[in-house]
Amino acid sequence: xxxxxxxxIFIFLTTLVxxxxxxxxxxxxxxxxxTLLDPVFNPLEKIFFRLSGIDASxxxxxxxxxxxxxxxxxxxxxxSMFVLMCQGWLPLNPDGNPxxxxxxxxxxxxxxxxxxxxxxYSGESxxxxxxxxxxxLFQFISAGTGIAACAIVFNALRERTxxxxxxxYNYFLKSCTRILLPLSIVVAVILIFRGSPMxxxxxxxxxxxxxxxxxxxxxxxxxxxxxxxxxxxxxxYFGANSAVPFENPDYLTNIVENASIFLIPxxxxxxxxxxxxxxxLAWMIxxxxxxxxxxxxxxTVYYEMKGNPAIEKMGISQPLGNMEGKEVRFGxxxxxxxxxxxxxxxxxxxxSMHDSSMPISGMNAMLGMMINAIYGGVGVGFLNFFIFxxxxxxxxxxxxxxxxxxxxxxxxxxxxxxAMIIFLIHPLLIMTGTALASGxxxxxxxxxxxxxxxxxxxxxxxxxxxxxxxLYEYTSSSANNxxxxxxxxxxxxxxxxxxxxxxxxxRFLPIVGPVAIAGLLAQKKYIPESSGTLKTDxxxxxxxxxxxxxxxxxxxxxxxxxxxxxxxxxxxxxx
Amino acid sequence: xxxxxxxxxxLTVFCMLFFMGIYPLLMLGIAQLAPNHGKGFMVEANGxxxxxxxxxxxxxxxxxxxxxxxxGYNAAGSGGSNKGPSNPDYLKDVQGRIDTFMLSNPGINKxxxxxxxxxxxxxxxxxxxxxxxxxxxxPRIAKARxxxxxxxxxxxxxxIEKPLLGLFGTEKVNVLKLxxxxxxxxx
Numbered sequence: 130x131x132x133x134x135x136x137x138i139f140i141f142l143t144t145l146v147x148x149x150x151x152x153x154x155x156x157x158x159x160x161x162x163x164t165l166l167d168p169v170f171n172p173l174e175k176i177f178f179r180l181s182g183i184d185a186s187x188x189x190x191x192x193x194x195x196x197x198x199x200x201x202x203x204x205x206x207x208x209s210m211f212v213l214m215c216q217g218w219l220p221l222n223p224d225g226n227p228x229x230x231x232x233x234x235x236x237x238x239x240x241x242x243x244x245x246x247x248x249x250y251s252g253e254s255x256x257x258x259x260x261x262x263x264x265x266l267f268q269f270i271s272a273g274t275g276i277a278a279c280a281i282v283f284n285a286l287r288e289r290t291x292x293x294x295x296x297x298y299n300y301f302l303k304s305c306t307r308i309l310l311p312l313s314i315v316v317a318v319i320l321i322f323r324g325s326p327m328x329x330x331x332x333x334x335x336x337x338x339x340x341x342x343x344x345x346x347x348x349x350x351x352x353x354x355x356x357x358x359x360x361x362x363x364x365x366y367f368g369a370n371s372a373v374p375f376e377n378p379d380y381l382t383n384i385v386e387n388a389s390i391f392l393i394p395x396x397x398x399x400x401x402x403x404x405x406x407x408x409x410l411a412w413m414i415x416x417x418x419x420x421x422x423x424x425x426x427x428x429t430v431y432y433e434m435k436g437n438p439a440i441e442k443m444g445i446s447q448p449l450g451n452m453e454g455k456e457v458r459f460g461x462x463x464x465x466x467x468x469x470x471x472x473x474x475x476x477x478x479x480x481s482m483h484d485s486s487m488p489i490s491g492m493n494a495m496l497g498m499m500i501n502a503i504y505g506g507v508g509v510g511f512l513n514f515f516i517f518x519x520x521x522x523x524x525x526x527x528x529x530x531x532x533x534x535x536x537x538x539x540x541x542x543x544x545x546x547x548a549m550i551i552f553l554i555h556p557l558l559i560m561t562g563t564a565l566a567s568g569x570x571x572x573x574x575x576x577x578x579x580x581x582x583x584x585x586x587x588x589x590x591x592x593x594x595x596x597x598x599x600l601y602e603y604t605s606s607s608a609n610n611x612x613x614x615x616x617x618x619x620x621x622x623x624x625x626x627x628x629x630x631x632x633x634x635x636r637f638l639p640i641v642g643p644v645a646i647a648g649l650l651a652q653k654k655y656i657p658e659s660s661g662t663l664k665t666d667x668x669x670x671x672x673x674x675x676x677x678x679x680x681x682x683x684x685x686x687x688x689x690x691x692x693x694x695x696x697x698x699x700x701x702x703x704x
Numbered sequence: 705x706x707x708x709x710x711x712x713x714x715l716t717v718f719c720m721l722f723f724m725g726i727y728p729l730l731m732l733g734i735a736q737l738a739p740n741h742g743k744g745f746m747v748e749a750n751g752x753x754x755x756x757x758x759x760x761x762x763x764x765x766x767x768x769x770x771x772x773x774x775x776g777y778n779a780a781g782s783g784g785s786n787k788g789p790s791n792p793d794y795l796k797d798v799q800g801r802i803d804t805f806m807l808s809n810p811g812i813n814k815x816x817x818x819x820x821x822x823x824x825x826x827x828x829x830x831x832x833x834x835x836x837x838x839x840x841x842x843p844r845i846a847k848a849r850x851x852x853x854x855x856x857x858x859x860x861x862x863x864i865e866k867p868l869l870g871l872f873g874t875e876k877v878n879v880l881k882l883x884x885x886x887x888x889x890x891x
Contacts, residue, residue, distance in 0.1 A: 132867040132870075132871060132873060132874070132875070135872055136867070136871070136872035139872055180714060181710075181711045181714035181715050181718065182710065182714070183714075196708060200708040200709055200712050201708070201712035204709070204712045204716055251782075251783075253780050262728060265723065265724065266720055266724045270719055270723070301715075302715070305719065305722075305723070306722070310723075310727065313727070314727075314730070314731070317731050317734075321731065321734060321738045324739075324744060324745040324756070324757055325744075326743055326744045327731050327735035327742035328732070328735065328741070328742050328743050330743065332780055333743075335754060335755065337760040337777075338752075338754065338880070338884070338887075339760070339761065339767070343755075343758070343779060344778065344780035345755055345779040345780065346779060346780045346781075349728050349731070351731060351742070352727060367782050367827075368781060368782045368783050369783045369826055369827040369828065369829075372825070372826030373827040373829060374757035374759075374827060374829055374830070374831055375744060375758075378745075378757050379868075380868045380874075384868075437789045437819075439789065439790065440798060443795075443798065443802055444814045444815060445802055445814055445815065445818070446816065446817065446818055446819070446836075447818070447819040448819075448836060449818065449820060449834060451789065451819075452820040453784075453787065453794075453824060454784040454786065454823075455820075455825065456826050456827060456830045456832070457771070457820055457830055457832035457834055457837075457876050458830075458831075458832050458876055459874070480826070481826045482785070482786050482826045484784075484786035485785065485786060485787055485788065485789065485826075486789075487789055488788075488789065589786050589788075590786075590787060590794075591791065591792070592790070594788035594789075594790060594791060597788075615784070616786030697788070697789075697790050700790060701790045
């Protein structure tokens with residue numbers, strides 16, 4: 130078999146197999162059981178909690194947890210704004226890079242605090258080493274925030290009636306120190322030994338064989354790349370992200386990095402199964418996610434390996450496939466797998482330029498972000514899936530004429546309302562943003578302070594593809610993904626501010642909503658399962674969830690996709 | 705609310721210490737054990753050092769050429785063209801590259817040109833070519849260096865980097881290493 134195909138099958142299967150034991154480990158962390166790393170971290174955390182005046186054993190209600198979560202995120206926001214806007218004169222700036230403008234710092238701050246990692250600057254020239262380290266800090270703690278929120282929901286779903294759901298700070302710190310940190314160390318060490326830089330020296334200047342001067346950016350990259358993949362952050366150290374040889378030197382690192390992208394999100398599903406002792410439920414969720422994933426991966430791999438028909442007409446050969454924006458050491462198959470896994474999981478790192486991939490691939494990448502729950506971001510992926518489950522339980526309940534129940538708790542009007550609102554926020558933000566931007570582009574409006582020039586100037590491609598660029602940017606912002614059709618001229622106040630607002634709303638509301646639903650459910654009376662209970666851990670219910678996802682996402686986004694990638698596809702492939 | 709602000713600030717300080725301080729320093733320490741102390745892999749030729757994984761610009765007929773770069777092979781500002789597959793300007797660029805390639809490589813068949821030679825890489829620093837991408841340049845190099853084509857073919861074959869474990873990924877050559885060996889073979 131073609132080694133490109135065996136390569137991606139290996140990546141996909143290995144990751145899923147590894148996610149099972151990791152899920153078991155995460156469940157132990159959530160329940161506070163003994164684990165291997167206790168001797169290292171127990172004393173450290175104890176000292177620290179004492180110094181911060183946090184009693185980690187004191188349980189909190191869901192409201193208290195949410196307040197704690199929002200307050201600490203507000204602290205991070207202020208810290209980040211300060212560092213980014215002053216980085217020019219703060220230490221660790223060997224290349225003499227300037228401070229960020231206010232709108233760029235606003236966008237970057239929200240982007241990293243919200244686990245999005247949309248980057249409207251280029252890592253090599255737009256940030257200093259101090260800023261890169263600070264952004265790396267956010268890659269840990271924003272991921273930790275997501276996992277902590279997920280742990281609170283898991284706790285709420287246990288078979289009991291309770292209003293105290295664990296301690297937010299405890300879940301948060303343990304997610305960072307015991308899940309993200311050890312895995313990051315393993316990945317970073319592999320990267321370092323395969324050629325990723327880990328140094329605090331400044332830019333290097335070499336002379337090429339033909340005598341040209343070649344500037345080479347380096348920096349403490351390996352440490353950041355590891356956590357950006359594992360924490361579904363995706364913000365690259367270098368401008369072209371993991372396509373850059375320093376970020377992703379060879380096929381082995383590509384395997385490790387691509388696996389890191391969806392390892393923890395998949396593991397969290399199994400963690401749910403172990404934590405609630407409901408393995409069948411976990412398998413149902415895992416099954417739906419994996420089927421969705423394969424449906425998006427297969428056509429993407431096919432079209433990328435097939436190549437571009439417009440180039441075929443020129444009479445050259447495309448033995449590898451569509452190579453624009455791709456690297457030879459990965460090839461189109463591994464680029465396609467990465468493109469889909471990174472958009473499914475709200476990671477957003479790229480090893481090829483999505484703007485130059487085939488229209489169907491671009492559409493599938495967007496679909497992954499529109500669903501935003503196929504494994505999904507660390508922690509928040511499950512929260513999004515939880516919303517789909519609530520809606521599916523409600524609709525199935527109506528269909529069979531029973532009171533909808535999930536895990537022994539009645540789903541009532543209030544929970545369904547919250548679930549629907551949270552679901553609708555996503556299309557609302559994406560469509561409003563895209564309508565605004567494409568409306569401005571359609572009349573080629575002069576933008577004044579918002580953008581230097583007229584609105585069409587921010588497009589890098591004409592026609593349907595140009596529309597896709599704008600749609601993709603807002604989809605990526607709203608999914609907290611952070612990848613982009615990078616041709617879009619997004620480093621200006623218009624895109625910085627609108628995307629910043631979208632990211633902010635789409636990060637915190639989808640955390641608040643599911644935690645609230647779970648908190649409300651936890652307070653309700655537990656009703657043991659009976660023969661009349663709608664079973665949610667079966668294949669049938671899995672198909673129901675799948676249908677709900679397909680119908681809701683299809684109804685919300687089909688029109689936009691038809692105008693962008695679908696129209697481009699049919700134009701390109703028309704004989 | 706107020707009860708949370710102080711703990712939040714203190715917890716953040718601890719996290720800064722841990723994830724901005726201890727973690728990167730630990731990695732920096734480990735990097736000292738790695739080849740070239742974590743500063744990227746280098747190759748040496750004639751007393752000069754080059755970054756092994758960073759593409760260089762080759763325009764001379766006597767060298768293997770790297771893939772086109774949308775950022776002019778600038779490794780301090782990586783990036784791709786970000787052109788969509790149906791963009792007419794982009795397709796004109798590709799057609800232009802094909803025409804240029806045909807002019808500088810007389811005698812080859814157009815259908816022997818693999819697409820990676822006329823499309824820009826994702827990073828603008830792609831150090832590799834497929835085997836076919838190197839082979840198709842042999843007639844030009846042989847003429848420029850007055851060498852036998854079969855010697856060049858052997859050289860390329862010797863430099864093929866197999867897929868990982870022979871099972872996973874693409875087969876490729878490193879353009880820089882190829883050119884360094886080319887220079888030792890024929891000054």
